[in-house]
Structures are given as C-alpha cells and as structure tokens.
Amino acid sequence: MDEPTPIVPIVSKDYMTRWGTANLRPNTSVTIHVGSTKAEPIRACLTRPLVLGRFAGTDPDVHINLEAYAAAEKGVSRQHASLTLVAKTVMLTDLNSLNGTFLNGHRLAPNKHYIVRDGDEIRLSELAIYIFYTTQPSEENLAFK
Numbered sequence: 001m002d003e004p005t006p007i008v009p010i011v012s013k014d015y016m017t018r019w020g021t022a023n024l025r026p027n028t029s030v031t032i033h034v035g036s037t038k039a040e041p042i043r044a045c046l047t048r049p050l051v052l053g054r055f056a057g058t059d060p061d062v063h064i065n066l067e068a069y070a071a072a073e074k075g076v077s078r079q080h081a082s083l084t085l086v087a088k089t090v091m092l093t094d095l096n097s098l099n100g101t102f103l104n105g106h107r108l109a110p111n112k113h114y115i116v117r118d119g120d121e122i123r124l125s126e127l128a129i130y131i132f133y134t135t136q137p138s139e140e141n142l143a144f145k
Contacts, residue, residue, distance in 0.1 A: 020118035023088045025135055030083075030090060033130040034069050041132070046085035046132030050126060051095070053079045075099035079142060083116065083131075090116040090131070099125035 024030070031041035042064060044050055053062040054071035055078055066076055076095040084091045091113040094101035101108045102123040108114055116122070118133040 017034060018126070020120065021133060022090070022115050022117045024085070024090065024133060025088075026134050027136045031132050031134060031138060032064065034066065035128060037130045039130075044083060046083060046090065049082045049084040051079050051082050052129070053077060053081075053095075066124070069127060071124075073128055074127040076127050077124075080124045084113070086113065090133075092116045097124070101125075114136075123143070 030044040030046060032044050033039040033041050044064070050063045051061060052064050052066060054067040054076050055062050055065055056067065059081060064078075075098070077095070077096050077099070079097055080097045081101045082093045084093065090101055092101070092108065092115075093113050094108045094110045096110040102121075103114050103116065104121055116131055118131070120131050122129040122131060
C-alpha cells in the first residue's frame with residue numbers, strides 16, 4: 001500500500017522570528033495591505049471567517065476579492081486562504097490552494113490554523129499581503145488625556 005507523501009514546510013535560511021502581538025485587545029482593528037506595507041489598507045471584520053481569493057463578478061464565498069491586484073497572474077486561487085478570529089487570536093488557514101500560502105516565508109500545510117501576528121507577511125502564491133493590528137483609543141482613555 002502506498003503511503004501518502006509527507007508535507008514538509010519550506011524553510012527560508014534567512015527566516016527571522018517575528019514577535020508582534022498575536023492577541024487582539026479591545027478596540028483593535030485588523031488591516032490588510034496588499035502588495036506593500038504602504039498600500040492603502042483594507043479593514044478586515046473578523047466576526048466570521050474571512051475568505052481571501054479572487055473572482056470576476058460576485059461570489060458570496062469570497063470576502064476580500066484580490067482580482068484588482070493581478071491575483072490570477074500571481075497564482076491566487078478563487079478561495080485561497082481564510083482569516084479567522086479564535087479566542088482573540090487571528091488564525092490563517094490555507095484552503096487547499098493550488099500554489100500555496102506562506103506565512104513569513106514558511107509554506108503552510110492545507111486546512112491547518114496558524115497564528116498571525118501584528119506585522120506578519122502573508123503570501124498567497126506570489127501576492128504579498130501584510131497584516132497589522134491597530135488599537136483605537138477608547139472614550140475612557142481619551143478622557144484622561
């Protein structure tokens with residue numbers, strides 16, 4: 001009987017561990033920057049799993065359409081990956097994409113959750129995405145300034 005081929009992550013030689021926060025605090029928003037850290041941010045609402053992918057027209061199963069960023073040419077699948085909030089932690093899952101999902105240079109195994117930290121780089125095949133957590137001041141904090 002044939003054994004399945006093991007999934008081995010590709011590890012970059014110059015990989016550095018990032019130590020950004022992994023937990024969302026109250027009044028924290030999640031923003032996604034596609035292509036560059038200086039790109040116009042997309043605010044992500046993680047009240048339900050958020051699917052990243054591409055489509056022409058409308059597709060109710062994809063929540064952030066990356067078609068405008070040449071996603072097809074860069075190898076992004078229609079339903080490539082998802083971001084989910086689990087107990088105040090943002091998790092990234094590759095949705096069995098054809099060309100892979102990478103977190104800070106590491107290829108992710110399909111259908112497994114990985115912690116995403118503030119400032120992490122996500123690559124959907126060849127399309128880079130950067131994720132940031134921004135804490136907005138609450139009305140209580142503003143009263144003390």
